[in-house]
Amino acid sequence: MxxxxxxxxxxxxxxxxxxxxxxxxxxxxxxxxxxxxxxxxxxxxxxxxxxxxxxxRHNAADVAFAQGMIPHHRQAVEMADLAPTRARSAEVKKLAEEIKKAQDPEIRTLSGWLASWGEEVPAEGAVDHSSHGAHAMDGMMSAEDIDELEKASGEAFDTAFLEMMIEHHEGAVDMARTEQADGAHGPAKEMAEDIVTSQSAEITRMNRLLGKD
CATH class of the missing domain: 1.20.5 (Single alpha-helices involved in coiled-coils or other helix-helix interfaces)
Structure with missing residues (x-):
């Protein structure tokens, strides 16, 4: 039991x-x-x-984009800084101001990315025009170009500024398209898209001011 x-x-x-x-x-x-x-x-x-x-995440294309665009933007700002005292056209002065307002913050952002990635941030002296021949493909101006722009005033300045800035913008658009195609860093690709859109629109605007549109 x-x-x-x-x-x-x-x-x-x-x-x-x-x-x-x-x-x-x-x-x-x-x-x-x-x-x-x-x-x-x-x-x-x-x-x-x-x-x-x-x-x-970032890759070599992102680093190249940031390191190339910083001196590129700095030169555009340097050119824009000449407009208030040399340009005759109010439209050219306004455009120069807009270029500076857009590109100054982008320089800071690009520099921040490089610093956070442990990569070298181009020094301010990178816009010394000594090696601009090597950057001809991305629209950088030579020392002679900048010198010519500094010496010009009135309509001559307006024309030189617009012609140089169109070439400069075309270079930036090419660099941005390369970043869009090859980059990995989301925010950098977004900035590249903004650059393509805004600077392409400014190229059209500058061509119109030159009477080419």
Missing amino acids: HNKRSLLRRGAAVAAAGAAALVLAACGGNDDGSAGHGGHGSSTASASASAPAAQG
């Missing part, structure tokens, strides 16, 4: 454990179901969490 009672108790325990297992499985099923919805939430959360990480 004792053995029989023990067997019965064991059987009841096994049955209870089995029932508990079924309950747990059912709960687990509900969790899985909600995790199915929550699974999307979880994936979305993961995707959102990984977005900044993806934006933080």
Whole structure:
């Protein structure tokens, strides 16, 4: 009898454990179901969490874009700084002011990216015009070009400024398109898109001021 009672108790325990297992499985099923919805939430959360990480990734093209665009922008700002005292056209003065207003903050942003990546930020002296021949493909002006612009005034300045800045902008647009194609850093690619859009529009505007449109 004792053995029989023990067997019965064991059987009841096994049955209870089995029932508990079924309950747990059912709960687990509900969790899985909600995790199915929550699974999307979880994936979305993961995707959102990984977005900044993806934006933080960068490659050699991003570094080249930032290191090239900083001196490029600095030269555009330097040229724009000449307009208030030399230009005759109010439109040229306004354009120069807009160029400076747009590109100064971008220089700071580009410098910040390079610093955060542990890459070299081009020194201010990078716009010394000594090596601009090497940058002819990206629209940088030579020392002689800048000298000519500094000595001009009135209509002569307006014409020289617009012609040089068109070439300068075309170079920037080419550099930005390269970044769009080859870069990995999300914010840098976004800046490149902005540069293509805004500077292409300014090229059209400058051609119109020159009577070429």
